[in-house]
Amino acid sequence: MKNFKQLAKNVIEIEQQAIAELIEFVDDNFELACQLMFHCTGRVIVIGMGKSGHIGGKIAATLASTGTPSFFVHPGEASHGDLGMVTSNDVVLTISNSGETSEVLAIIPVIKRIGAKLISMTGNTESTLAKLADTHICIKVSAEACPLGLAPTSSTTATLVMGDALAVALLNARDFTAEDFALSHPGGSLGKRLLLRLNDIMHQGDRVPIISESALIKDALVEMSLKGLGMTAIVNEQQHLVGLFTDGDLRRVLDNRIDIHSECINTVMTHNPSVAQSDMLAAQALKIMEDKKINGLIIIDSNNKPVGAMNMHDFLSSGVL
Incomplete structure (x- = not known):
């Protein structure tokens, strides 16, 4: 043999x-x-x-x-x-x-x-x-x-x-450069990682989950269920981003037996959440999420107003992940 x-x-x-x-x-x-x-x-x-x-x-x-x-x-x-x-x-x-x-x-x-x-x-x-x-x-x-x-x-x-x-x-x-290489590979995963920007793939307009900081926790749950991203942005009266509420925050609320029908969202939201700009490369935003170990990201404009939202599923479906 x-x-x-x-x-x-x-x-x-x-x-x-x-x-x-x-x-x-x-x-x-x-x-x-x-x-x-x-x-x-x-x-x-x-x-x-x-x-x-x-x-x-x-x-x-x-x-x-x-x-x-x-x-x-x-x-x-x-x-x-x-x-x-x-x-x-x-x-x-x-x-x-x-x-x-x-x-x-x-x-x-x-x-x-x-x-x-x-x-x-x-x-x-x-x-x-x-x-x-x-x-x-x-x-x-x-x-x-x-x-x-x-x-x-x-x-x-x-x-x-x-x-x-x-x-x-x-x-x-x-x-x-790597960007030059990506231009000749736009259909491949490498090209997508190097060329796609958040404004190409993010949820925009009415698809962005947003509630007021004066809203109740139950209102956040309704918005999260409606938009289906597992999170919602929290804004003040000027529509500036002041916080984020996620599925993880909800689990902590339930563990602490907080009344979702009477408690204001600003008492349980995550302050100073990680954000990204719409012109950021999708691959850069993905790295932020991986480094921070988070599943969602709010995209803001130069005035700190939410203009988009992304979660890990979006990166997966777009071919970046």
Whole structure:
């Protein structure tokens, strides 16, 4: 019976070594590749065949989401019309472990004629593709993790890592921020955490639970039941926020056997509650709630008047939590 755990560990160790060996290939050629992509006024077009193509698709996606406009083109489709996507303002990144992939080499003359800059990424510095490129990034590995030495394993891992190195180097050079990243990921949870503000998702208008500080506790219960947020804001005659009453406050009222029909809300409310501004990022407001261990938050304007309300369920349903 094969020892699957040991076999898996062997693969990981071989691929770890392949990644470690990449350091020596981050050289002047790598620097030139970054410069070409950094100053590119068009797009970085990634081309690769087979497994290199799959890795190329991921590299193109990573570049595009980190500030370097990029897309992947299949070399076979490129030969049948898709080369029309390439302009003289573009940089073409070709990937081939051997550097001799016929489908890729077939389109190099056209790329050269168009005038696009060419970067090659291969495991053979003496390959045809390496010699034709404006600059070449070596991704040579000492061994594939496949015991037959046939299935691309270490080589594809090395290619992916080198692609990440390019993308992150460019990200830093562009001073690319988390907010920039979120702009290209508006549908994901990260984008929502970085882009959504409270005024995008908070309860507003008549949906905000509010009662007067002169109201009775029973009035607070009616307002809380009606608005369904497990809390209500308490305001004075000027409509300024003076307190908050929550489900937790209600439990304490009941434990102390306080008469909800005769006791004024201002005697049992929470004074100086945690609040937020409507233009605050939802993620910041969520952190306030987590730090304070509270389930609800009142949003106020510059005059300390309640304009919105949120609870944990709202953060969950909006995708921020």
